[in-house]
Amino acid sequence: MGLLALGTALDWPDAKKAAGQVREWGIEQLLGIWRKAKGKERDALLWGDEVEYLVVAIDDEQKKVRLSLCQADVLKALAKDQALAGQDVTVPDLQNGVASTGALPTFHPEFGRFMLEATPGKPWGIDFKDLLAVEDDMRLRREIAKAHMGLDEFPITLTTFPRLGLPDTIKPDYPPSGPALRSQFVPDEIANPHIRFPTLAANIRSRRGRKVELNVPVFKDKNTPSPFSDPTVNYDMHNWPEDDDVRNGAVKQDCVYMDAMAFGMGSCCLQITFQAKNIREGRTLYDQLSPLGPIMLALTAATPIYKGFLVDTDVRWNQISRAVDDRTPEELGEKPLKNDRWRIPKSRYASNSTYIAQDHRLRREYMDSNLIVNEELKQKLVDGGMDDLLATHFAHLFIRDPIVIFSEDLKELDPEGSNHFENIQSTNWQHMRFKPPPPGADIGWRVEFRSMEIQITDFENAAFAVFIVLVTRAILSFDLNFYIPIPRTTENMETAHIRDAVMKEKFWFRNDPFPKKRTPKDSPVQSPVLNGVSEPSPWTGSSTLQNDAQGLNGPIDTPLGPVEEEYSRMSIDEIINGAHEGFPGLIPLVESYLDSVNIDIDTRCRLAVYLDLIRKRANGTLWTGSKWIRNFVRTHPEYKGDSAVSDKVVYDLFEAVREIERTQGKKKSTGWEMLSARERPRGLDD
Ligand code: ADP
Ligand code: MG
Ligand code: MG
Ligand code: MG
Numbered sequence: 001m002g003l004l005a006l007g008t009a010l011d012w013p014d015a016k017k018a019a020g021q022v023r024e025w026g027i028e029q030l031l032g033i034w035r036k037a038k039g040k041e042r043d044a045l046l047w048g049d050e051v052e053y054l055v056v057a058i059d060d061e062q063k064k065v066r067l068s069l070c071q072a073d074v075l076k077a078l079a080k081d082q083a084l085a086g087q088d089v090t091v092p093d094l095q096n097g098v099a100s101t102g103a104l105p106t107f108h109p110e111f112g113r114f115m116l117e118a119t120p121g122k123p124w125g126i127d128f129k130d131l132l133a134v135e136d137d138m139r140l141r142r143e144i145a146k147a148h149m150g151l152d153e154f155p156i157t158l159t160t161f162p163r164l165g166l167p168d169t170i171k172p173d174y175p176p177s178g179p180a181l182r183s184q185f186v187p188d189e190i191a192n193p194h195i196r197f198p199t200l201a202a203n204i205r206s207r208r209g210r211k212v213e214l215n216v217p218v219f220k221d222k223n224t225p226s227p228f229s230d231p232t233v234n235y236d237m238h239n240w241p242e243d244d245d246v247r248n249g250a251v252k253q254d255c256v257y258m259d260a261m262a263f264g265m266g267s268c269c270l271q272i273t274f275q276a277k278n279i280r281e282g283r284t285l286y287d288q289l290s291p292l293g294p295i296m297l298a299l300t301a302a303t304p305i306y307k308g309f310l311v312d313t314d315v316r317w318n319q320i321s322r323a324v325d326d327r328t329p330e331e332l333g334e335k336p337l338k339n340d341r342w343r344i345p346k347s348r349y350a351s352n353s354t355y356i357a358q359d360h361r362l363r364r365e366y367m368d369s370n371l372i373v374n375e376e377l378k379q380k381l382v383d384g385g386m387d388d389l390l391a392t393h394f395a396h397l398f399i400r401d402p403i404v405i406f407s408e409d410l411k412e413l414d415p416e417g418s419n420h421f422e423n424i425q426s427t428n429w430q431h432m433r434f435k436p437p438p439p440g441a442d443i444g445w446r447v448e449f450r451s452m453e454i455q456i457t458d459f460e461n462a463a464f465a466v467f468i469v470l471v472t473r474a475i476l477s478f479d480l481n482f483y484i485p486i487p488r489t490t491e492n493m494e495t496a497h498i499r500d501a502v503m504k505e506k507f508w509f510r511n512d513p514f515p516k517k518r519t520p521k522d523s524p525v526q527s528p529v530l531n532g533v534s535e536p537s538p539w540t541g542s543s544t545l546q547n548d549a550q551g552l553n554g555p556i557d558t559p560l561g562p563v564e565e566e567y568s569r570m571s572i573d574e575i576i577n578g579a580h581e582g583f584p585g586l587i588p589l590v591e592s593y594l595d596s597v598n599i600d601i602d603t604r605c606r607l608a609v610y611l612d613l614i615r616k617r618a619n620g621t622l623w624t625g626s627k628w629i630r631n632f633v634r635t636h637p638e639y640k641g642d643s644a645v646s647d648k649v650v651y652d653l654f655e656a657v658r659e660i661e662r663t664q665g666k667k668k669s670t671g672w673e674m675l676s677a678r679e680r681p682r683g684l685d686d
């Protein structure tokens, strides 16, 4: 999460009154930042990953795992440790027994008081050696985190705690139904106590006019009651007006019901941020990575359990989306518009809805025709000199209210600052984020790739990080074109939730990723220019989306066919490994990028191990975390075939997860491969 400034946070009615002012000031700050940084050139190609952990306390006597609310203690212990003060140090290379020099990792707070986030001490650079350093750095982060915890506490990279929301699952224990979350399942103490977090949760709830509502379809196993009514729901609670939610139909049949931000924002993910050499390259990366979001979500699927039940989905995304969905009944379309300005199709946590690159290949037809834009603020950006496309992007983010406002920030505008801009930007959780340079720091335009689920092992997390980095290099080197219409990406995001989507579903993807020669006649597909970074053609547009189709289509000479013929539905295997005809596959594209650059054999071989994981995930040789966890539960002797995941099953699951971590710590990929092979099911119709 972004800002952690101290101050007096406004309750919702007051925050609502100040929302317009925060937006106006945010737009002024954005214009200031953009004016200063739009001409920034030749920034280094830097990138960095973020790994999030659950911290659990394992009770071997009771054979029980609980979430440990120890975030503050761990961060305090880390901060005290002088060795971690951020200076350059010698980092042991755990794989090869040699030492390399780098900055020690950095740890950050997160929404859940049982969560930690860790990043490299400084961003990685363009060197291929950095790609090979990530895994060791991740392992080091885990070791350092563990060393600052209690003996019974462990950092675990599972997306969600399988029994979150059930009694006796957090340590120390607190009763549910606090004033901020008003959840009947989790206490307020589950959230980071910094005023920003409880305020965020409380104000989202107030703005909505009821609690957030998460209904995840239960996985119907052979003994699961049908119809299924969530047996953990209490219909007789009367502490808060919101306790009426469940009596007013908030709980859906055949679903696991959850009612608080913690069920979403308490999930762990793997994010990768890239710095582009200039704003134009950043805008290109933002667009080209966007269609990959749902593909990588499905490929990293790791979330088959909620609140003690196997569910019929494999990923976390929509649950977080619902956990922070602050839309009112009017905005949701449940009531006619009266007090609110728009019907808003998506939660503020959702797949992204804009393309922003000044690229002649960006066709008008790719844009989201349902896009809601704050037209007044867009006009201010355009009047301030920003082009239509980028102004549209930000004016779309600025349809949202700021949720947490500190009264101190309303006294005067710091035109050189970014606090009001970041207030809106950092609470628009889309699957891509376009990050402008922060004022006063020597940082360039960055793009964040946010859809991936955290993986059980550092090997896998490193593999996915490395893969995405290599894909960005291939995109820039070959000037690849992955454009599809935004609504198709939105649709793909839904598809990614389906159980075993990685093997069973098809996703919209562009057939031909190579740039076309821009000659008057229809030209053959140009093969990739190895080594060369082709420059996108100059952008002419001062167009608006509504009025000027030519502007978006740019000065292309080749007649364009129907958009629908540019893309088709492909399996993840076809997208990653290549279709027999047509799409070459992301791995082959990365391989030809690697062929085109000078790297030594050893580096190439070590990268190949990572690419192999991606390849095998996509073709089904290796399982997703979701599939493995689901199978672990279903084949556990204590599982009764009724979807319920007991304490003992969770205890054994965490033992198995820690064992995988230990094994692969020594043997790299093999631990995971062996384990997933050993656990292959016999006779499960899955
Ligand atoms: P947020 O939580 O807002 O996404 P973080 O501060 O946690 O952002 O950083 C995200 C990642 O960006 C980290 O891995 C960090 O190393 C990396 N990073 C920091 N500066 C840069 C930069 N200039 N270019 C690319 N990545 C960067
Ligand atoms: Mg985070
Ligand atoms: Mg963050
Ligand atoms: Mg972060």
Ligand code: MG
Residues within 6 Å of the ligand: 052, 110, 265, 267, 268, 269
């Ligand atoms: Mg998070």
Ligand code: MG
Residues within 6 Å of the ligand: 050, 271, 448
């Ligand atoms: Mg981030």
